[in-house]
Each structure stands twice: as structure tokens, then as C-alpha cells.
Amino acid sequence: MDKLILAIESSCDETAASVVKNGREALSNVISSQIDIHKKYGGVVPEIASRNHVLNICGVVSEALEAADKTFDDIDAIAVTYGPGLVGALLVGVSHAKALSAALSKPLIAVNHIHGHIAANYIAHKDLEPPFVCLVASGGHSHIVYVKDYTEFEILGRTRDDAAGEAFDKIARVLGLGYPGGPKIEKLAKEGNPKAVSFPQVKFEDNCFDFSFSGVKTAVINYIHKLEQKGEEYNKADIAASFQYAVTQALTAHTINAAKTKNTKKIVLAGGVSANTALRDSFDAAAKENNFDFYCPPLILCTDNAAMIGSAAFYKMQKGEFAGADLNAVANLKL
Ligand code: KG4
Ligand code: ZN
Numbered sequence: 001m002d003k004l005i006l007a008i009e010s011s012c013d014e015t016a017a018s019v020v021k022n023g024r025e026a027l028s029n030v031i032s033s034q035i036d037i038h039k040k041y042g043g044v045v046p047e048i049a050s051r052n053h054v055l056n057i058c059g060v061v062s063e064a065l066e067a068a069d070k071t072f073d074d075i076d077a078i079a080v081t082y083g084p085g086l087v088g089a090l091l092v093g094v095s096h097a098k099a100l101s102a103a104l105s106k107p108l109i110a111v112n113h114i115h116g117h118i119a120a121n122y123i124a125h126k127d128l129e130p131p132f133v134c135l136v137a138s139g140g141h142s143h144i145v146y147v148k149d150y151t152e153f154e155i156l157g158r159t160r161d162d163a164a165g166e167a168f169d170k171i172a173r174v175l176g177l178g179y180p181g182g183p184k185i186e187k188l189a190k191e192g193n194p195k196a197v198s199f200p201q202v203k204f205e206d207n208c209f210d211f212s213f214s215g216v217k218t219a220v221i222n223y224i225h226k227l228e229q230k231g232e233e234y235n236k237a238d239i240a241a242s243f244q245y246a247v248t249q250a251l252t253a254h255t256i257n258a259a260k261t262k263n264t265k266k267i268v269l270a271g272g273v274s275a276n277t278a279l280r281d282s283f284d285a286a287a288k289e290n291n292f293d294f295y296c297p298p299l300i301l302c303t304d305n306a307a308m309i310g311s312a313a314f315y316k317m318q319k320g321e322f323a324g325a326d327l328n329a330v331a332n333l334k335l
């Protein structure tokens with residue numbers, strides 16, 4: 001029998017709801033973004049995000065049911081992101097999901113946001129099955145994950161400081177491009193030369209696949225400051241392209257090297273930064289060179305959405321992993 005999950009996501013600045021069938025098909029995928037509200041502050045303001053989630057969540061959930069042509073009666077379980085993320089923002093989704101679960105007497109499934117990003121690929125690629133190695137690169141996370149099974153993970157590498165998306169956002173701010181930085185850097189980088197400036201790429205000891213992006217960020221800032229002090233002009237497009245090149249090279253090389261240590265020929269991209277065309281192209285090229293199959297979600301499933309949460313929840317449901325009424329938001333939840 002088909003299983004329908006109503007999923008809710010509110011960990012950052014998107015209020016999202018989706019109806020997902022059997023973990024693989026998004027019957028609806030409603031996303032209410034707050035980007036326009038936060039961009040005047042140069043980043044997400046947590047308190048404002050929480051308040052807007054409260055305003056949006058009922059409408060977004062109704063819209064998701066309507067777009068899927070379903071009612072609450074058709075739904076088998078309610079899923080929600082309970083971390084990691086902004087605690088106040090998460091609490092809005094968690095409280096809403098708990099209330100729905102109690103009022104409708106439907107089971108509740110608690111989903112880790114990072115697990116959700118990985119699962120976006122199950123919706124995009126109906127034939128994709130674990131095991132595979134996945135790079136999850138977003139505003140808050142840069143993890144290389146060995147996905148052993150639908151609900152079993154091993155972290156092969158992680159950032160030791162800034163997340164990749166955070167670095168994109170910070171450099172965009174320095175270049176005066178605004179928020180969110182990733183898409184703005186990507187657009188400007190198209191007009192620049194990625195080899196114009198050689199920004200450093202940190203490598204730790206052998207067989208360590210961890211990242212560090214604070215070094216490249218500082219190098220870009222120092223490069224700009226030095227030229228400004230000398231009163232010299234600098235080419236923003238070249239800087240954006242060179243910065244993007246340094247980051248995407250590190251992400252690609254570490255993921256491929258990590259994947260070579262595991263018994264799989266599949267590499268997968270996930271998270272907001274995987275919307276970046278230069279990163280997708282570099283993964284595609286590296287995969288071909290090293291005989292890996294490469295998977296990544298369409299853009300709409302790269303950034304935050306609830307369809308990915310519904311997919312991850314389906315596999316938890318199959319294992320009987322349900323949450324109780326005592327479910328709480330966990331801001332620093334680990335995978
Ligand atoms: O996954 P996501 O929507 O939210 C988090 O879980 O953090 O990721 C948002 C991040 C932001 O840092 C944004 O700048 C970055 O993803 N991003 C991009 C692109 N689109 C979004 N970074 C690089 N290139 C892009 N095209
Ligand atoms: Zn995310």
C-alpha cells in the first residue's frame with residue numbers, strides 16, 4: 001500500500017511543506033522563502049525568521065495538501081525537521097507537527113536536516129540506492145558522508161571551521177554583492193577568470209578528508225584590503241571566480257578521495273551549495289575521470305525544502321523509528 005507523508009521544514013529561512021509518496025515522489029513541494037525579508041540585514045535574523053514561520057506555516061501546510069490533491073485523512077504520518085538549525089525556527093515546525101500528529105492521531109517522524117538533504121536525491125533519482133558517498137554542502141554544513149544504508153551514515157570528512165555556503169555568503173558580503181551570497185558569486189564568477197588569483201586550499205594530514213574554508217576566506221579579504229590600501233583597482237569577477245574555483249576544487253578532490261576508500265562507485269551532491277554549476281561541473285568531470293556515477297538533485301531540491309524531509313522520513317518509518325510527544329528541537333543535532 002502507498003504511504004503518504006506530510007513533511008514540514010522550518011530550520012532556517014524557508015517555511016516548507018510537502019506530501020511525499022513512498023519516499024520517492026513529491027506530490028507537492030511548497031516553499032515560502034524569507035530571502036526578501038532577510039536580505040536587507042545581510043543575513044538571516046533568527047527572531048524574524050521564527051516570527052515569519054509562525055505566520056506562514058498554516059498556509060504552507062494547507063497549500064501542500066491542496067497541491068497534492070490530498071486531505072489530512074489521506075496522510076499516513078507527519079514528518080518534521082528537528083535539527084540542526086536555528087532553535088526558534090525549528091520549534092515552529094516541531095510544534096506544528098506535534099500538534100497535527102496529536103490532533104489527527106497520526107505517527108510523528110523526526111528528521112535530521114542533513115539526512116533530508118541527502119534524501120533529496122532519492123526523489124530526483126528513482127533508481128539511486130545506498131551505498132554511496134555524498135557531499136552535503138550548505139550554509140551550515142560541509143560533510144562528506146558515507147551513506148551505508150537509508151538511515152545509516154558514517155562521516156568521512158567535515159569542515160573544521162566555516163561551512164562552504166557560509167564562505168560564499170561572507171565573500172559575497174565583502175564584494176558588496178548581498179545575501180544570499182552563493183548565487184550572486186556564481187553569477188559574477190561567470191564573467192571572471194578562475195585562474196586569475198591562486199587562493200590557498202588547505203590540506204590536512206594524509207587520509208584526512210576534512211575541509212577548512214576560513215583560510216581561503218581570509219586570503220580573499222587580505223587580497224582585497226592590500227589592493228585597496230595601495231589604491232589599486234581590482235576585478236571583482238576574477239576574485240569571485242578564483243574564490244569559487246578554490247572552494248569547488250577542494251570539495252571535489254576531498255569527496256573523490258574519500259569515496260575511493262569505500263566500496264562504492266557512486267558519488268552524490270546535496271545541500272544549497274550543490275546548486276552551484278561550477279561545483280556540479282567539477283564533480284561531473286572528476287566522476288568521469290575516476291569511473292564514478294554522479295548524481296545531484298535539480299536546483300529546487302538542492303536548497304531547503306520539505307520534500308527531502310518526507311523522503312528521509314519514509315525510510316525511518318520503514319524501520320519503525322517514530323518520535324514521541326516529547327520531541328524537541330535540537331539546534332546542533334549531529335548526523
Ligand atoms: O541548504 P541550504 O538552503 O540551507 C542550509 O541548510 O544552510 O543552503 C544555503 C546555502 C547558502 O549559504 C547559499 O549561499 C548557498 O547555499 N548557495 C549557493 C548557491 N545557491 C545557494 N552556494 C553557491 N552557489 C550557488 N548557486
Ligand atoms: Zn539546508
